[in-house]
Amino acid sequence: MDAVKRYFRSPAAVTGLVLLLFVVAMALSASWFYPREPLALAGRPLIWPFSNPRFLLGTDNSGRDIAAQILYGARISLLIGGVATLIAIAIGILIGALAGYYGGWIDTVLMRITEAFQTLPNFVLLLVLVAVFGSTLTTVTIAVGVVSWPAPARLTRAEFLSLRNREFVQAGRTLGMKDIQLILGEILPNALPPIIVYASVIMAVAILLESALAFLRLSDPNVASWGNLIGLGRDVLRVQWYVSAIPGIAILVTVLAVSLVGQGLNDALNPRLKGR
Amino acid sequence: MSEAAPTILTIEGLGVSLPAGADRSHAVSGASLAIAANEILCVVGESGSGKSVMANAIMRLLPKEVTIDAGRVMFEGRDLAAATTAEMRAVRGAGIAMIFQEPMTALNPLRTIGDQIGEMFSIHTGLSKAAIRARVQALLEDVRIPDPESAARAYPHELSGGQRQRAMIAMALALDPRLLIADEPTTALDVTTQAQILTLIRELQQRKKTAVLFITHDFGVVAEIADRVAVMQQGHIVEQGDAASVLYRPQHPYTQQLIAAVPPLTAPPPRTLPDQMILTIDNVSKTFRTGGFLGRGARVTHAVKNVSLELPRGATLGIVGESGSGKSTLARCIVRLIDPDAGAIVLEGKDWAKLTREQVRRETRHIQMVFQDPFSSLNPRRKAAELVAQGPIVHGTPRAQAIADAKELFALVGLDPSASDRFPHEFSGGQRQRIGLARALALRPEVLVADEAVSALDVSVQAQVLKLLAGLRERFGLSIVFITHDLRVAAQICDLVAVMKDGEVVEHGLAGEVFGNPQHPYTRALLDSIPGGEFARKHATSVFT
């Protein structure tokens, strides 16, 4: 397909894909490289990276292997990022499609709710949700998804608003199609590409949100999360700054990869807007 | 009149290359022409002929990837094709000025009209602010904008399309340029406004002795305004000469073909119509309310006011009017894309206006619509056969059967059935319109509503589609409601014509009567505004002969 060809012609997009595949490989190979529990004590605390071949990236304040935590952390970041994005996109498409297609009071009500969610700072809402429902992996993932849906909802609504008056949709109506056929068969397929591209933005933000939450020690403390490790390293920042530095680079690389893939998809799907 | 006048601009062997991947290597190749002072040279051609590119090449306003790679553009003893950007800037606006097709988008929406016209003086002259303001005033009076003083303070969105184009003309003529390039300046305007703007350009040109390079696709406009004509096809100038000889004695086959396709303004002889009515529109009204919070400041538009019309079985009823006349709203009321506020629309004994949405959905195969825009009226993600088969599938025809029927219809509308598994973007505009027609016909409707169905097409394609429509009308015994802004098109295909203005039908009757003996002053104004009216009447070749 043309879009695939266009994607692989862009060096940035290919770089992003390679980085993303690298992070996925990290996540998949974690238990192969480190069959032991990543949060178990492994050796002497605060070994510097590259000084002991057993602990390639050193150990943290309590003697846990940083390399193991990085690999297992990739799982957590991708899992939370991916699932939260799916949740956000699903809610966003549902609300945006209904509001954009039907308009009128349905639109008014749904947009008021969306506005309320956008007026409340998303991280503050995340804090409230975690305060109420606790900090397990499941609740944090759902919470991140729930605070991220307004933007895709607005995007979907805007697409639906512009598409529902397009002549091919009116033609569908004069042919006697039902609303559900028009929404799913005619409008949604045409509205989807920008939403798919936007999913990369949501995923990037979701990964950053979870890591910030973990940094503040409000995420699940029982899983190896990059943000947890950065928060831990803060206590020894003056000398052993590497404990915080290494997982930060992992987050940066992952978010960068997701953004680059998103931008590459955007350029491949909308060739007219290339370079914007 | 150009004998004694000095030559202003000479184009010699101009070539403009397109980037790799375009449908041809050169937008313009080997084009040569000359414009003298005090003459209007019309460059006429269909879309993609390279006429606009040539105009922009003179001003060196081409997109980055499009470059001049051959020939010279001589203006005031200098080759503009080889001029530096600084030299070009001195020429632009002062020596050669330009006006564009879309007066809305050609003006900066965030700055006032006066400010944008005044900018001409602040760039090219050292006039004081007060002097500039006085000159802007004088210019706006020159182009006969109503209330020039407040027009200078207005933002573009506060003016009508015609007023905006007047402001553009005022801006272009601010520094008395020797050459004015007008790139389809009236295409986006209504026919009456178009007539006024053409008159204005003609008048100012004669007074100021400006040379005008006028780009258009419309032979009517050519007949109205041109002293000389150059015809472009695929980047080449195929014929040049004075207006009368090109229009009435075209030499090149392409020119002959183009002129033959121009619809003449004489209606074909009336057909006998049955007394039985298939569609009766009785006192239909539709009002839109926009804006307004809690009812304050709401704007009320009476889009359709008490319209009553009748369509005999097998006849074609043309509804003509300018933009905002309510003709499209009426069309959408008839197929119930819009719910009328009041009145009855009786189709085969059923009051269509009173049916519930669900009933309309089930009954919709009796009445179908063909849309205006060949690009947005087809879902880009469905194959052509699927698009045509969609209607029957919705109403219960098995998929395989519907697709097979669709392929048959393809042949009927003049498309290759083997092309039916292509996507819409692989077809040309005219072919897409044929797909739209096939889609509507797939449900075997009794009534077809065509909303500006040929307006977006080039004349030659327009003529073919009209011919097809007339053929299908006979074959299926279709009754057609034909919405158009173009009276020449309406004259060709309609048995009956209704003229709409501000939501009301001001005159209706047999096409020959309405066009031959108009009663209402507005109908007469519309007919008088048709560019090149005399040419349109004299030129009698009909598309149906």
Next chain:
Amino acid sequence: MRIFRLAGRRLAASIPTLALILVGVFLLLQFAPGDTVDAMMAQMGGGDAATAKELRKFYGLDLSIPAQLGNYLWRLIRLDLGFSSIYGKPVASVILERLPPTILLMTASLSFAFFFGIVFGVIAARGVNKWPDTLISILGLIFYATPSFWFGLMAIVVFSIYLQWLPAGGFENIGALQTGIWRTLDIARHLVLPTLTLGLIFLAIYLRIMRASMLEVLNLDYVRTARAKGLDETRVVIRHVLRNALLPMVTLIGLQAGTMLGGSVVVESVFSLPGLGRLAYESVVQRDLNTLLGIVFVSALLVIVVNFAVDLVYARLDPRIAAEG
């Protein structure tokens, strides 16, 4: 005048939004494990059930949830946000104390991001696909991907621990009692790193939007008209592109106000700034739900105020908006 009416109408329309948020979060907090009294008892080091019951009655926590909600909203109308048992002060005064650092931080970060976003966006768009554009775009992507708290920590390592140029945290030097200009300078020094940290991701967003918006506007018909008039490129950009390209940027400020406030939670925690964000964090950790609800109210109010200002600016920039009113 018309502009004010328009913005006022938008402001009035945000009252139901605010009510929706408050009711929603109030009801949400009813699911929270433990209430204010539990937090208080924990603070006091435990107590018997009778005292707890007494306290619940005193704070109206024994009433039905709708009644409690009604009470809360009624007090809110009188600008009473309740009492923080952790801080031993009314919530309103706790929040008021913490507001200035946050507002200062947000204003500084926004100005930084907005200004440099425009500058870099314009530079990138003017030389699209040349090396400055590529460099700026890559930096933008990296800034966007950098977790702010991590950037803050690394900045502390470099600028405070190794170079010792800037303080590692706090709002001002409390030891030295400073006044006037010296105090201002001291606060400014303390805010340099937090401002950069919070502003970085917004800089990335703004420069990307500004670049895209410039490219979009540069392709519009009226820019061609401007060129056809004989304007040089610099004047084309200043007179016909910049203001038009700024419109989406202004919209973005309103949309991002909430995100920025959320970002300050993390940044204030990293730099131990006594601001609203840090208060939000502390009240979650300490289960001070009254304060948390108060913060929700105040931050929503802040976002609404920012959006009101954005509406006014937008209407001034774009005459078409005022016409719609």
